[in-house]
Structure formats: C-alpha cells, structure tokens
Amino acid sequence: MTDLPPHWHAYSWTGHERPADSDRNNMASATPPLETAHWLRKSVKPEATWPVPEGAEQAYAWLRAQLEEHPRAAHDLPYEPQMEYAADCLARGADVVWGYYSERGRYISRTLVACPRAGERCPAPPA
Ligand SMILES: [Zn+2]
Numbered sequence: 682m683t684d685l686p687p688h689w690h691a692y693s694w695t696g697h698e699r700p701a702d703s704d705r706n707n708m709a710s711a712t713p714p715l716e717t718a719h720w721l722r723k724s725v726k727p728e729a730t731w732p733v734p735e736g737a738e739q740a741y742a743w744l745r746a747q748l749e750e751h752p753r754a755a756h757d758l759p760y761e762p763q764m765e766y767a768a769d770c771l772a773r774g775a776d777v778v779w780g781y782y783s784e785r786g787r788y789i790s791r792t793l794v795a796c797p798r799a800g801e802r803c804p805a806p807p808a
Pocket of ligand 1: 688690796797802803804805806807
C-alpha cells in the first residue's frame with residue numbers, strides 16, 4: 682500500500698483517428714491505453730496532478746477548456762451533460778475518461794486518472 686494522498690493525473694492525446702488496440706496496449710506509446718489505469722504505466726508524463734477533492738475545481742476547469750478547444754460534433758453529446766457527468770465523477774473522486782471525435786474530425790482523448798490505485802505505481806506524486 683501507499684501513503685500518498687488521493688489525487689488525479691491529467692492525460693491528453695489528440696490524433697486523426699482512434700488508435701489501434703495494439704498501439705494503445707504498447708506502454709511505450711503515448712496513445713490512450715485500453716484500460717484507464719494503464720495511463721500510469723505509459724512512458725508519457727501526466728500534464729498535471731491535482732489533489733482530491735481540493736483540485737476538483739482545477740480539474741474541471743481543465744476539462745472545460747479541453748472541450749471548448751475541441752467541441753464535439755453537432756449531432757453528438759451536448760456540452761452540458763458531458764460537463765455534468767464530469768462534475769459528478771470529480772465529486773466522487775473517480776476517473777473521468779473522454780474519447781470522442783471533435784467537430785473537426787480529430788480523435789480527442791482526455792482522462793483524469795484517480796491515483797493511487799492497487800497494482801499501479803504513481804508516476805508523479807503530488808508535491
Ligand atoms: Zn499518482
């Protein structure tokens with residue numbers, strides 16, 4: 682077990698299409714892994730680390746900025762429900778996992794990984 686306080690790590694990846702599973706399973710690749718917890722095994726460093734629950738506001742602001750920069754296509758899930766679901770996850774200290782196509786046709790992966798978690802090493806302990 683670990684003595685680390687609970688926190689989230691923020692990860693993002695943007696590409697032309699959803700990456701192949703073989704690439705996602707490659708821990709040396711920066712593509713989003715198939716299992717959320719495996720972000721912690723990837724060679725890529727998290728963009729940010731925020732404590733639970735104090736960091737929820739910053740995490741929410743990060744997600745909102747990401748969604749505003751990369752809006753979903755018009756026929757896709759509207760902005761409000763997506764942000765409400767994120768707020769609910771953050772209130773519970775849970776993961777937030779987004780993978781969608783933007784209106785410009787890019788594949789957007791944005792994830793907040795709750796850490797610590799069993800069987801995984803923390804890649805960037807909170808200061
Ligand atoms: Zn961690």
